[in-house]
Amino acid sequence: MVESLKSQAVQARLYEGKEPIQFFSIFQSFIVYKGGASSGYKKFVEENSSAEHEIYKEDGIALFRVQGSGPDNMQAIQVETVAYSLNSAYCYILHSGSTVFTWSGNLTTSEDQALVERQLDVIKPNMQSKPQKEGTESEQFWSLLGGKCEHPSQKIGKEQENDPHLFSCTYSKGNLKVTEIFNFSQDDLMTEDIFILDCHSDVFVWVGQKVDSKARSHALSIGEKFLESNFLMEKLSRETPLFVVVEGCEPPFFTRFFTWDYNKSLIHGNSFERKLAIMKNGVTPTVDKPKRRSSTSYGGRSSVPDKSQRSRSMSFSPERVRVRGRSPALTALAANFENPSARNISTLPPVVRNSIPNL
Template sequence: MYGAQSSKDLLFPSFVGDSGLHVFRIEKMKLISLPSESHGVFHSGDTYLLVFNSSESNSIFVWNGSDTSVDERAAGAIYSFQLHKHLREKPVQNQETQGNESAEFMSLFPLGVTYLDGGVSSGFHRASQDTVAPTYHLYHVRGRKQIRAAETELKWESFNKGDCFILDTGKSIYVWSGSQSNILERNRARDLAYQIRDSERRGAAKVEIIQEGEEPEEMIKILGKCPESLRDANAEDDKEADERHTKGATLYKVSNASGQMQVTHVGDGALFHKEQLISDDCFILDCVGKIYVWKGKRANKEEQDCSLKTANEFLSLMRYSPTTQVQVVSEGNESPLFRQFFRNWM
């Protein structure tokens, strides 16, 4: 259909299941393994397939450059699905777009990534390059009844005395608690930090619990010196957060039984029940800014095969930006940031 090999013909090198990072570029619809010295360098006209294996987790990433062709994007989705099957459906599948990469993706490259113009079809024009520095991520943890973590701007102005924050530097994860934060927020921030370490940093990051006024040197280096006075706690902020989190996500069931994608609204809310995810079906969790595709173990083969295609059709249907982050998770291999939307599933 897209000029790529049929799924039955796709073969992967024997080392693809070995520990570590493996990077492939799609050239004329075929996978070409790249040497380690090329890892972290991406051409804007190409699509790449990456797989990271460790004893704690397995992840597949499809990276699309800003000038990647439709055929190469389609080939990337096919290869991602087939590699997922090849690795016994253990890896989480992720779709990445140039300039909008996830924290999980960037953590693979401690020294940052480099963008080069052109691609295979254009003869790798090297007129310019853009080096992206290592990225840090700041998560704001707040609420009283519905406590949720959401990424926020990396600056001291995002902080306040009444909430908790998680600063993820890749090697270290700092849990910062404001002097007026509540015990539920502190416990939730701590638990989420350990879950990020274990599932997304593969157990390699160090978690440090710190209090307001005890900021370590690395945190000050990243954010600058802490202001003498941060904003005080505001009960209305927690109330507003609870109300927002109550409406915070939408769950849809997706089906192709009629021959085309059908989306059925399941519900809105801060916390869903794990039992709402039925093994016979596939679901989309729309979190505004990021969507998750959940594949049930007994979903029909076509629905499972087209996970990334389904995600992109959903983005088009909802008129979301094509750069919206997409993560495909299979039943039994859900990430902590996905599970936080479900009651008693952490």
């Protein structure tokens, strides 16, 4: 499908439970049924009756956890129909036949409770629910869940987005070698090469227009190999969302990490020819110009190195675990997708740390 679109589409590899907000925003209302509801899955269960499977039934019993940030980003996830599946930080929908309950945890907000009503219109339209607040539940409610018991009270944790790290990379015969580029900018992305942008919660593989088709076809494998190799020694999950982005078709959720000029990718030629053209003629900028921080060190790091020190390799001991700095501005990144009117926000340029050796 990507090839049929001449690689202009972003290719994303996502796992259940690790979906980024830009995925959920496509659907607005997103429902995950436990065990599946498709005819293919039902047939699979019939042919494998000895195995334990569960099929969602509209007139059966089911419990859904409702989550999200608003009407354009809300999800209902079916969970085990037991009291322990409840969590004080979420709202839930419980239905059994013609009986429908909504349950609000003590840590939920009025916005969370409004999402439940919206999702109820999707899962059980035109049915009146019986609202339940944590601590005042009816006996019928607990009976459907098999009895009352203790349950968690903390939101389900997700990987946090941290200061991005850019790597140039070479990939040959299944072996990946990377070199980190410090204080990076859009100009570091060379049209003949492949680069990896690691944001901890997401990993992007950027493919230049002049990369040959064989190397381009390995872009997804390069990203998976990067996760497997754990170059930054931060134990990234193999299920971390992975995006393949082609030069000239970069989406806003990638360009926000740079001060981005879309016109630069329109200049013809290799990297040298492009830079020469810019020096001679200049470029009329069409820029996403996010707010960037000065070269102040965060998280105990030293100041930003000069240009001559951008890409250097240094050996290090595995015991020297690298800890990412956290910027106060990073909390605004998620809001970039939750609020459609928000401008693109760039994270702050990375500060100096030892480069990753060519492993």
